[in-house]
Amino acid sequence: MIIAIDGPAASGKGTLGKRLAHHYGYRHLDTGVIYRAVAKALLDRGFDLTDEARAVAIAMELDPENFGHPELKSQRIGDAASVVSAIPRVREALVNFQRQFAADPPGAVLDGRDIGTVICPNADVKIFVVADPQVRAHRRTLEALARGEAADEAMVLADILKRDERDKNRAAAPLKAAEDAHILDNSNLDVEASVSAAIAIVEAVRAAR
Numbered sequence: 612m613i614i615a616i617d618g619p620a621a622s623g624k625g626t627l628g629k630r631l632a633h634h635y636g637y638r639h640l641d642t643g644v645i646y647r648a649v650a651k652a653l654l655d656r657g658f659d660l661t662d663e664a665r666a667v668a669i670a671m672e673l674d675p676e677n678f679g680h681p682e683l684k685s686q687r688i689g690d691a692a693s694v695v696s697a698i699p700r701v702r703e704a705l706v707n708f709q710r711q712f713a714a715d716p717p718g719a720v721l722d723g724r725d726i727g728t729v730i731c732p733n734a735d736v737k738i739f740v741v742a743d744p745q746v747r748a749h750r751r752t753l754e755a756l757a758r759g760e761a762a763d764e765a766m767v768l769a770d771i772l773k774r775d776e777r778d779k780n781r782a783a784a785p786l787k788a789a790e791d792a793h794i795l796d797n798s799n800l801d802v803e804a805s806v807s808a809a810i811a812i813v814e815a816v817r818a819a820r
């Protein structure tokens with residue numbers, strides 16, 4: 612089974628992806644990390660984020676061993692990732708890796724922006740996670756503070772809104788819910804309630820087969 616989770620920045624996709632994968636014994640891929648890794652490599656080498664040729668070359672050589680680098684989680688890299696991810700050839704270079712991950716047994720949960728629409732349009736279950744921007748900014752701020760980083764909630768909110776706008780309005784694989792996605796609004800749900808709601812969606816889809 613393939614479970615596709617999409618949604619805007621800091622909506623809780625990764626949290627749900629991890630928990631659903633654990634619940635069903637599947638593998639989990641946070642696809643945002645891939646775009647973050649491309650952006651970080653460009654910045655580390657002093658290249659422009661819109662340098663298509665270099666970005667594509669980096670995307671084709673990515674080493675998943677580096678996906679755990681702590682700096683990838685930073686707001687700076689997230690913002691840079693949303694610039695790089697708008698380049699169609701960069702996205703094309705990363706499609707096979709994601710599809711291969713999804714296809715390998717026993718099953719997979721992928722989260723991102725275009726999983727249900729482009730990467731796995733035939734996913735068994737598609738969940739589009741949303742939450743109010745202020746709620747998302749608050750959660751992201753708490754997360755940064757817990758990591759010992761300074762975070763200003765108003766600036767975090769501005770970054771989230773800017774990133775959502777860029778991701779929604781790009782021509783290539785824009786952020787949007789697939790027509791057959793189940794919308795999960797977790798604005799008023801804690802993590803456990805949100806996980807339960809997601810499992811209920813998966814189980815309802817399975818029961819209807």
Ligand SMILES: Nc1ncnc2c1ncn2[C@@H]1O[C@H](COP(=O)(O)OP(=O)(O)OP(=O)(O)O)[C@@H](O)[C@H]1O
Nearest residue numbers: 620621622623624625626750754797800801802805
């Ligand atoms: N239902 C929830 N209630 C409270 N906090 C939550 C909930 N879901 C996620 N969080 C917290 O919100 C923050 C963002 O969640 P998460 O990293 O899962 O979002 P995301 O959509 O994967 O973000 P990204 O845009 O980086 O991909 C994390 O600190 C997470 O622990």
Ligand SMILES: Nc1ccn([C@@H]2O[C@H](COP(=O)(O)O)[C@@H](O)[C@H]2O)c(=O)n1
Nearest residue numbers: 642643644646692693696723724725778
């Ligand atoms: N499937 C995806 C996943 C991510 N992106 C872009 O990467 C940025 C960072 O993603 P996070 O999920 O780690 O926040 C995001 O803002 C998108 O621009 C993407 O395009 N497609």
